[in-house]
Amino acid sequence: MPIPAPIPVPVPVHTTVGIIGAGPAGLLLARLLHDAGIDCVVLESRDRxxxxxxxxxGILEQSTVDVLRSAGAGERMDREGLPHDGIELRYDRRSHRIDFPSLTGGRRVMVYAQTEMVKDLVAQQLADGAPLFFDAEVAGIEGVHDVNDTATATGAPTIHFHHRDRGPATLTCDYIVGCDGFHGVARNAVPAGLRRTYERTYPYSWLGVLAQAPPAYDELIYAHSSRGFALASMRSPTVSRLYLQVPGGTDPAEWPDARIWDELDARLATDADPGWKLERGPVVAKSVLPMRSWVVEPMRYGRLLLAGDAAHIVPPTGAKGLNLAVADVVVLARALVQRHVTGSTELLDAYSETCLRRVWRAEHFSYAMTELLHTDPAHSAFETKLQLSQLDRIAHSRHAAAELAENYTGLPIAPPSPYAS
Structure with a gap:
């Protein structure tokens, strides 16, 4: 069924907050600001x-679920999402379940695909939210230094963009928020001499598979195997989302469907259930995902603020990328509301430091999970034994299991804003 075209609306020439990128970060920030009475405009280079x-x-932390509900974007998630109370670890042909609620005081996660979250936020935005323009490619940003600094001020922060149907345009803003991902333009508006980048590239990738096959498991399975890592996930009761560790640069065409299923069964095998097999079905999509950890500091430069993948990337092993983006914009919305209501920039001034504390904890968790579960080509038998020892400790130590569960279900974001209407 084709997506109905939005009703044309004029492109504003000025707004309080200009948001670049209509991914989860940009869309959720627009919703939070709109609900607080702060005008904003979202520009997205791609079509709807x-x-x-x-x-x-596809994994939403408890805090992300709570934020979506409070923003009025949780109705379909609650109806169609799959609440999960744990994950299963498989290693050395053994199996151990991590029970989240008993280890975290009741916290859990929700399986709900990012594609569905984006659909919900787009529909909400177009129905009663701030202006959202698709096919609006940003060409550049200027004037984002502190406009109160009269020694350097040259005008209001400005976004230059080109709309597919309306041609070139400019949008002046009080603040610009870059939610345009790793390849976006926003981060490059921070002078190179002021940016610090931290990065780790992993010597393997993930082959991601979407299959029309009912999951033969109730919760996600993370498997350490001598053949490489495997993850059995899901998108719905009828659709499986599956991953295999593969060498970097792998061509998905090298992996026909039968090879994928056979390898998944081999890596997920457990002596606890020797006859266990995945439910097979047509593979409808497959792609190779490089593994990388990456952070840029600071996340604020003058009137420009970065959020989500524009500021940080994590390997997907810890299920943190989407949730970090949500945490960023919750902190940012709280700061912008304080500025709007009281005139104070206290929270805005602390935005980068506040977010980076949580970002680096999530980076560490994602790194630790990745190093724990994958077979590094450079690993010796000694290092493999260390991995198995740590997995065994998680299986037999409540403290170690609780550390994993607390990080997986999500660390606290921020207290509720006292300035919200």
Whole structure:
């Protein structure tokens, strides 16, 4: 069924907050600001169909679920999402379940695809939210230094963009928020001499598979195997989302369907259930995902603020990417509301430091999970034994299991804003 075209609306020439990128970060920030009475405009370079179809994350932390509900975007998630109370670890042909609620005081996660979250936020935005423009490619940003600094001020922060149907345009803003991902333009508006980048590239990738096959498991399975890592996930009761560790640079065409299923069964095998097999079905999509950890500091430069993948990327092993983006914009919305209501920039001034504390904890968790579960080509038998020892400790130590569960279900974001209407 084709997506109905939005009703044309004029492109504003000025707004309080200009948001670049209509991914989860940009859309949720627009919703939070709109609900607080702060005008904003969202510019997205792609069309609506593209952003609603690109396959991304599927695990929502407890805090992300709570934020979506409070923003009025949780109705379909609560109806169609799959609450999960744990994950299963498989290693050395053994199996151990991590029970989240008993280890975290009741916290859990929700399986709900990012594509569905984006659809919900787009529909909400177009129905009663701030202006959202698709096919609006940003060409550049200027004037984002502190406009109160009269020694350097040259005008209001400005976004230059080109709309597919309306041609070139400019949008002046009080603040600009870059939610345009790793390849976006926002981060490059921070002078190179002021940016610090931290990065780790992993010597393997993930082959991601979407299959029309009912999951033969109730919760996600993370498997350490001598053959490489495997993850059995899901998108719905009829659709499986599956991953295999593969060498970097792998061509998905090298992996026909039968090879994928056979390898998944081999890596997920457990002596606890020797006859266990995955439910097979047609593979409808497959792609190779490089593994990388990456952070840029600071996340604020003058009137420009970065959020989500524009500021940080994590390997997907810890299920943190989407949830970090949500945490960023919750902190940012709280700061912008304080500025709007009281005139104070206290929270805005602390935005980068506040977010980076949580970002680096999530980076560490994602790194630790990745190093724990994958077979590094450079590993010796000694290092493999260390991995198995740590997995065994998680299986037999409540403290170690609780550390994993607390990080997986999500660390606290921020207290509720006292300035919200």
């Amino acid at each position: 169909a593209y952003i609603e179809q690109r396959q991304r994350a």
